[in-house]
Amino acid sequence: MTKLITIDPSEARKKSTIKSKDIPVNAYVSNPKKEAKRYGQENLARIYRDMVYIREFETMLDRIKKEGAYEGIEYNHRGPAHLSIGQEASAVGQAYHLSPDDFIFGSHRSHGEILAKSLAAIAQLSEDDLMRIMESYMEGAPLRVVEQFTEGSVKDLAVNYVLYGTLAEIFSRENGFNKGLGGSMHAFFAPFGVMPNNAIVGGSADIAVGAALFKRVNRKPGIVIANIGDGSMGCGPVWEAMMFAAMDQYRTLWDKEIGGSPPILFNFMNNFYGMGGQPQGETMGFGMLARVGLGVNPEAMHAERVDGYNPLAVADAVERKKKILEEGLGPVLLDTITYRFSGHSPSDASAYRDKAEV
Numbered sequence: 001m002t003k004l005i006t007i008d009p010s011e012a013r014k015k016s017t018i019k020s021k022d023i024p025v026n027a028y029v030s031n032p033k034k035e036a037k038r039y040g041q042e043n044l045a046r047i048y049r050d051m052v053y054i055r056e057f058e059t060m061l062d063r064i065k066k067e068g069a070y071e072g073i074e075y076n077h078r079g080p081a082h083l084s085i086g087q088e089a090s091a092v093g094q095a096y097h098l099s100p101d102d103f104i105f106g107s108h109r110s111h112g113e114i115l116a117k118s119l120a121a122i123a124q125l126s127e128d129d130l131m132r133i134m135e136s137y138m139e140g141a142p143l144r145v146v147e148q149f150t151e152g153s154v155k156d157l158a159v160n161y162v163l164y165g166t167l168a169e170i171f172s173r174e175n176g177f178n179k180g181l182g183g184s185m186h187a188f189f190a191p192f193g194v195m196p197n198n199a200i201v202g203g204s205a206d207i208a209v210g211a212a213l214f215k216r217v218n219r220k221p222g223i224v225i226a227n228i229g230d231g232s233m234g235c236g237p238v239w240e241a242m243m244f245a246a247m248d249q250y251r252t253l254w255d256k257e258i259g260g261s262p263p264i265l266f267n268f269m270n271n272f273y274g275m276g277g278q279p280q281g282e283t284m285g286f287g288m289l290a291r292v293g294l295g296v297n298p299e300a301m302h303a304e305r306v307d308g309y310n311p312l313a314v315a316d317a318v319e320r321k322k323k324i325l326e327e328g329l330g331p332v333l334l335d336t337i338t339y340r341f342s343g344h345s346p347s348d349a350s351a352y353r354d355k356a357e358v
């Protein structure tokens with residue numbers, strides 16, 4: 001790439017100050033009447049349903065880890081299970097406006113994101129497309145099992161298929177979506193845009209930005225989201241990814257036809273805890289995570305803090321940010337606040353926090 005930027009000393013040495021833009025914090029205003037109109041009763045009910053599915057799925061895993069049984073069915077799961085009980089709305093709200101062309105990459109705590117994105121894809125895809133995907137994926141192996149206990153529509157079948165394939169993966173079974181080789185922290189289901197999660201804290205940031213660049217350079221549709229934790233803001237790879245995504249050259253030097261900056265959204269699922277440490281107020285100095293955008297580029301990464309306890313606030317933010325990314329004006333940073341009621345993992349007694357807070 002030819003360097004075309006001439007350094008003008010009279011500009012570089014001029015006296016001035018850097019102005020920063022305001023970062024919206026929990027700006028969404030609920031309006032049930034408007035929301036009912038905007039989403040419709042059926043979609044609102046589905047948003048709630050999906051949150052309930054995730055809560056029950058994670059509660060089941062919690063029981064199995066702690067009691068060795070769920071609803072009278074005994075099982076010994078020896079692998080990990082970082083649960084997102086309490087974080088359901090942030091995952092379901094995010095998935096609402098995403099299509100199967102949009103990719104999500106996750107962390108060690110991403111079961112809920114996998115389910116939410118898959119359930120949104122099921123709502124959007126036709127029955128024919130769903131059948132084609134389920135028949136062809138792993139030569140139909142997970143489908144053959146799910147068919148045995150599902151009555152109802154193709155969509156019902158697809159919902160059970162996703163719950164089963166994800167759970168089988170977490171349990172390292174051959175019928176898991178990744179043949180049990182990835183397990184809880186590396187599960188994925190590419191046909192729905194659910195890309196691999198990552199046990200390395202912050203590791204998904206770089207991989208996701210690579211996927212976003214791939215989409216941009218190859219003119220593929222869709223945006224890419226890196227779902228990472230608030231603790232990951234302390235990790236080098238996250239900063240590398242943000243710097244890489246924010247390079248000016250995409251817009252100043254690259255062929256205009258390519259379409260600008262990679263469509264990457266760094267979504268920090270901010271549950272206010274690392275394992276036991278607290279990023280806000282203890283292990284970091286950002287005050288509010290969304291502030292970090294100010295240090296990255298003049299657009300402050302279009303950063304916002306969003307209330308992840310309101311799925312509609314998250315859906316609204318993702319819809320707006322998706323437009324920005326599609327216009328090549330990324331990257332975007334979201335500080336999606338949420339809270340995990342479960343311990344870091346089922347063996348964690350949460351001794352580092354007050355019961356009153358939980």
Ligand SMILES: Cc1ncc(C[n+]2csc(CCOP(=O)(O)OP(=O)(O)O)c2C)c(N)n1
Nearest residue numbers: 109199200201229230231232271273274275
């Ligand atoms: C690079 C790296 N360092 C440390 C760990 C151990 N570890 C696993 S989860 C975790 C806390 C992560 O906190 P956060 O990013 O906020 O995600 P949360 O667990 O809250 O979802 C740590 C330190 C790891 N997996 N990878």
Ligand SMILES: [Mg+2]
Nearest residue numbers: 229230271273
């Ligand atoms: Mg956290």
